[in-house]
Amino acid sequence: xxxxxxxxxxxxxxxxxxTSMAAALTPxxxxxxxxxxxxxxxxxxxxxxxxxDRFGERRSSYISYTSGSDKSMVEFTGKEESGQKILRLxxxxxxxxxxxxxxxxxxxxxLKQSVLGSDMSYDDMAGDxxxxxxxxxxxxxxxxxxxxxxxxxxxxxxxxxxxYQKQIMxxxxxxxxxxxxxxxxxxxxxxxxxxxNKTRKINSHTIPVDMxxxxxxxxxxxxxxxxxxxxxxxxxxxxxxxxxxxxx
Amino acid sequence: xxxxxxxxxxxxxxxxxxxxxxRTGSDSWTGSGLGKLSVSFKQKNNRxxxxxxxxxxxxxxxxGDLSLFISKAYIKFKFPGFRAxxxxxxxxxxxxxxxxxxxxxxxxxxxxxxxxxxEFQDSTTWMTSLNVPLGPFSFAEGIYLPPNILSAGxxxxxEGGRLVTKLAGIKLETGFLYDGTDTTQKVYVTLxxxxxxxxxxxxxxxxPKGDPFPNAVKNSFVITGGIYSINxxxxxxxxxxxxxxxxxxxxxxxxxxxxxxxxxYGIYVYPEIKYAFNSGMVLxxxxxISPIDSSAVIIPGFSWNVFQGFTVITLISFGxxxxxxxxxxxxxxxxxxxxxxxxxxxxxx
Numbered sequence: 001x002x003x004x005x006x007x008x009x010x011x012x013x014x015x016x017x018x019t020s021m022a023a024a025l026t027p028x029x030x031x032x033x034x035x036x037x038x039x040x041x042x043x044x045x046x047x048x049x050x051x052x053d054r055f056g057e058r059r060s061s062y063i064s065y066t067s068g069s070d071k072s073m074v075e076f077t078g079k080e081e082s083g084q085k086i087l088r089l090x091x092x093x094x095x096x097x098x099x100x101x102x103x104x105x106x107x108x109x110x111l112k113q114s115v116l117g118s119d120m121s122y123d124d125m126a127g128d129x130x131x132x133x134x135x136x137x138x139x140x141x142x143x144x145x146x147x148x149x150x151x152x153x154x155x156x157x158x159x160x161x162x163x164y165q166k167q168i169m170x171x172x173x174x175x176x177x178x179x180x181x182x183x184x185x186x187x188x189x190x191x192x193x194x195x196x197n198k199t200r201k202i203n204s205h206t207i208p209v210d211m212x213x214x215x216x217x218x219x220x221x222x223x224x225x226x227x228x229x230x231x232x233x234x235x236x237x238x239x240x241x242x243x244x245x246x247x248x
Numbered sequence: 249x250x251x252x253x254x255x256x257x258x259x260x261x262x263x264x265x266x267x268x269x270x271r272t273g274s275d276s277w278t279g280s281g282l283g284k285l286s287v288s289f290k291q292k293n294n295r296x297x298x299x300x301x302x303x304x305x306x307x308x309x310x311x312g313d314l315s316l317f318i319s320k321a322y323i324k325f326k327f328p329g330f331r332a333x334x335x336x337x338x339x340x341x342x343x344x345x346x347x348x349x350x351x352x353x354x355x356x357x358x359x360x361x362x363x364x365x366x367e368f369q370d371s372t373t374w375m376t377s378l379n380v381p382l383g384p385f386s387f388a389e390g391i392y393l394p395p396n397i398l399s400a401g402x403x404x405x406x407e408g409g410r411l412v413t414k415l416a417g418i419k420l421e422t423g424f425l426y427d428g429t430d431t432t433q434k435v436y437v438t439l440x441x442x443x444x445x446x447x448x449x450x451x452x453x454x455x456p457k458g459d460p461f462p463n464a465v466k467n468s469f470v471i472t473g474g475i476y477s478i479n480x481x482x483x484x485x486x487x488x489x490x491x492x493x494x495x496x497x498x499x500x501x502x503x504x505x506x507x508x509x510x511x512x513y514g515i516y517v518y519p520e521i522k523y524a525f526n527s528g529m530v531l532x533x534x535x536x537i538s539p540i541d542s543s544a545v546i547i548p549g550f551s552w553n554v555f556q557g558f559t560v561i562t563l564i565s566f567g568x569x570x571x572x573x574x575x576x577x578x579x580x581x582x583x584x585x586x587x588x589x590x591x592x593x594x595x596x597x
Contacts, residue, residue, distance in 0.1 A: 057556065058528070082260060083290075101338040102338075105440060106446055110479075163480065215484070218527075243384065
């Protein structure tokens with residue numbers, strides 16, 4: 001009788017264990033899900049960047065278009081940089097300065113420069129390049145950040161060719177969007193802290209629409225990225241990603 | 249498809265105010281206040297039509313009076329298959345920041361370029377141009393530059409065209425311009441690509457009417473080239489650098505005492521390095537070097553975008569050569585300064 005009664009319990013436990021093992025994601029799978037959430041076939045967004053330091057606030061605004069994994073176009077709309085554009089194709093970068101109608105074409109290392117003064121480079125922005133190409137990832141368990149259950153993932157650089165040798169990401173277990181990121185030097189000193197304040201669900205994607213980057217080495221210094229509008233798969237005007245569109 | 253016919257206007261004003269101290273001649277010093285004003289009226293948001301009017305003003309150092317002129321006044325529009333520009337607009341053929349043999353209109357090979365200014369290539373001209381796209385990164389352009397009606401007849405107009413395309417990852421641009429003011433045919437070719445670093449190369453030759461072929465080429469042939477790069481340094485800065493050169497193979501290559509301020513040698517080099525901190529601060533060092541007489545003008549500078557639209561700028565310029573050289577510490581020619589300091593602010597609103 002004992003064995004007959006016990007058998008279903010053991011079976012249920014075994015099935016539960018198997019299910020739990022199947023449900024436990026590896027750090028690589030978590031990072032891939034994070035990247036899948038932030039990759040769209042095409043998008044159009046309008047945003048504002050607010051840079052704050054001890055002298056006050058500076059604002060810049062932009063319109064951005066992306067298509068596929070390797071095309072993006074950013075047009076600055078603020079007074080100071082009005083009309084300046086950055087066109088990024090697979091392995092090229094075009095900078096357009098409207099005052100002189102000058103187009104500068106860059107390749108190679110230029111793709112590693114930051115997008116809109118952020119910590120993201122044009123290389124990072126291309127969807128065909130994964131975090132996993134540059135970093136080894138490790139699970140550091142799970143933690144709750146401001147009431148949100150998160151995976152805690154540590155990233156360690158595979159090469160010296162990245163801005164940060166180490167990063168720690170807290171990734172929302174439900175949306176697979178990061179909630180907080182710490183960016184560290186090789187010595188483990190924290191250089192920057194990124195916090196996502198607000199998100200928006202668009203189609204099946206969760207978009208960070210208000211994000212603050214704090215430079216921990218500087219007092220009262222932060223950069224806030226606010227996405228005012230965001231569309232997935234919009235109608236993108238013809239010629240947006242070519243020379244004629246760049247110079248228009 | 250219906251496109252809105254309304255347009256959105258935007259007005260941008262830029263003011264630059266400087267105090268300048270400079271040494272003229274050998275030991276006399278002078279100083280002045282300088283002001284530049286630019287007001288831009290832009291019409292956008294109409295998908296097929298763009299227009300811009302820019303009024304520039306500069307202050308007279310002697311009187312302080314402001315003289316205004318039209319820097320840009322153009323309308324550009326596009327139809328299926330072509331686009332056009334009519335009015336006073338930027339002319340930007342070729343490649344190169346300081347040395348650009350492809351600029352066969354303004355001749356951007358001048359050693360006398362004012363390196364203290366914020367923008368080197370802001371020349372505009374009255375034109376009518378027609379641009380036909382031939383692919384994502386290819387187009388053909390025809391251009392007509394009307395004559396100055398007060399000083400010349402209709403035959404003093406300029407006409408030309410260029411073809412821009414990309415072959416095996418290299419941008420290829422070639423064009424010609426007939427200059428009716430001195431009945432000269434001008435041709436150029438420009439290449440731009442990346443081989444470890446970004447590079448550009450241009451060559452141009454002028455063929456004046458009546459000048460025998462070899463002589464014309466010797467007098468005008470110019471080659472310009474450059475390498476440039478933008479690199480992110482660390483997590484908080486960007487390093488930009490470029491190196492350009494201009495070579496005139498049949499100009500003077502032997503060192504001698506220059507007889508006038510306009511006299512040039514066959515080779516000049518322009519290096520520039522700029523480090524931008526993400527806090528809005530920029531440190532720069534630029535120079536114009538004359539290798540033949542071993543002289544240079546060196547310009548260290550600093551700018552800082554402190555508040556929204558407000559930038560502090562300081563530049564120092566000094567020559568290193570002996571008297572009679574291209575960039576002398578104590579120049580012998582009037583209008584040249586061996587040492588100057590400029591400090592000021594600019595505001596954009």
